Amino acid sequence: MPEVDAAWEEWLSSNVVRGCSPDSMIEAMVRSGFAADAASVAVHRTLGQNSAGAASVAAVAASAASAASAASAAVAAVASTASAASAATGAARAAVAPCTYQYDAVPVARGNVIRAYDRDVRVLMRCERPQVIVFADVLSPDECGEMIERSRHRLKRSTTVNPATGQEDVIRNRTSEGIWYQRGEDPFIERLDRRIASLMNSPVENGEGLQILHYDTTGEYRPHFDYFPPDQPGSAVHTAQGGQRVATLVVYLNDVADGGETIFPDAGMSVAAMQGGAVYFRYMNGQRQLDPLSLHGGAPVLAGDKWIMTKWVRERAYG
Template sequence: MTICVLFFQTVLILWSSVQAISEDDFPGWMREINYDDRLNKKSTAIDPTRIIQLSWKPRAFLYKGFLSDEECEHLKNLARDKLEKSMVADNESGKGVLSNIRTSSGMFIEKHHDETVKRIEERIATLTFIPQENGEALQVLKYENGEKYEPHFDFFHDQYNIQLGGHRVATVLMYLSNVEKGGETVFPNAPDDRVKDETWSECAKKGLAVKPVKGDALLFFSLTPDAETDNMSLHGSCPVIEGEKWSATKWIHVNSFDKPNKSSGCVDENVQCGEWAAMGECQKNPSYMVGTDAYPGACRASCRVC
């Protein structure tokens, strides 16, 4: 599976490698094109002309207009009344803990929750050339004024999480809203030759950065082509200065993230299930935590429904 994943990643790179970043070369980079008007809302196909190669180290690509406005609003509405303070994985135990490193609020949407979510997941698989079963559930995040996520890696430092599908090889970060100022995604280890004016936050001037534009999707890889962890993939979410930021993240693993015994319906798919259950998420967010007979939730064991 690892060899296949790396092969298809190479195909993606060759597909989208056309020229270096330039505001003149890429109409829409500064929001002057409404890509929603060009998107077939029912399509899972990929338009390679919308893919911008941002960096080789790390390997990062921007897809303009990946989601329609309707899809963005749908994901926000699914999450709006279920948001909880975000957690981070402890480097030693792998368990989820609260931390000032990450001050957003978020929730997970179960796989195949509805037709819109299913269509987005299929489109992500087409974009990345990685099977849907290798992905985690979509996580929707909301950042309010001053909230941020300090630079971090998406690959793991603990063996507990590595056992669940291996390292995260790729991340698809979808922006569900525009942000008046701040909220950029920044890669502090990656250089950025662009001259950044006052529309960029100071945080975003410390490396390669991408402004959150509603509907756009950022794809980057946390592993190198030879399957080593990539220290250049260090990334963070700059503090929101004006407005609010909504995003949706799909983390994708080297191997299948679906539990082999999922058909039994009595498993936890996320290491944070115990903490979430203790916080009352089984009642607050049953669609994700418990699910249905057709699509069992991610935390059925911790919710004690089996």
């Protein structure tokens, strides 16, 4: 039976913020293998002191229990074909409660070729739900090589935001090394910042500094969200300046022989890591809703290594 680990806690918190009903969350957890009473307790705890929410949880627990036996049979059949590693990751993403995210117009320009500041960038694929765009030629091979060589000897173990404190913690779900560059810190970085801002159709000042990440063979980043969960205390530390993250661009600095794709597990989508290419995804709309289908991760590198460059964009000027 699955446990309510950090990934499930993030899922619960995100769905509460999105306005999902206790009923839908409990039923989703039951479909993923939880006992109805355990699911009810987890949802109740997440709702906290909300007495109305607690009453709703109690009211739906009985109906969720009646679905548990049928759901457990289906879960057992799936589990018999899944590896231990994929089951652990799958538990974090398996259930998405049925809340409605309103997809509005993506800000990226239309067309199959986009003039991004100083470079023509080809569009390879567009997806509407979630809003994902795959590009080619965002960086030249020489630019990719320069970015790798600049970063190689400055790498440190990557961190993630602690949801309770907002501090940066090293966790086992993210096995990479990285380095941050100040926005516009030299002419080369400034040119890339301007190109990416033009491609994403966002002001340069709304972007965080470029982050370079390196993954060795077996390195991965398990499925997660890039936005800061609004209900978690630690998020306030990061949204106080610049507001919420709204979109991400991941640029691939080298070809990966096998593995290392950017995966969107709830959308059934993956993007292969090809040098100079990139994947854009947007997860906050004009109403400040957050898209649960933006759950994504970096699949394990099965051969060779992987270098990527990431740009996160905020609601307003950052830094």
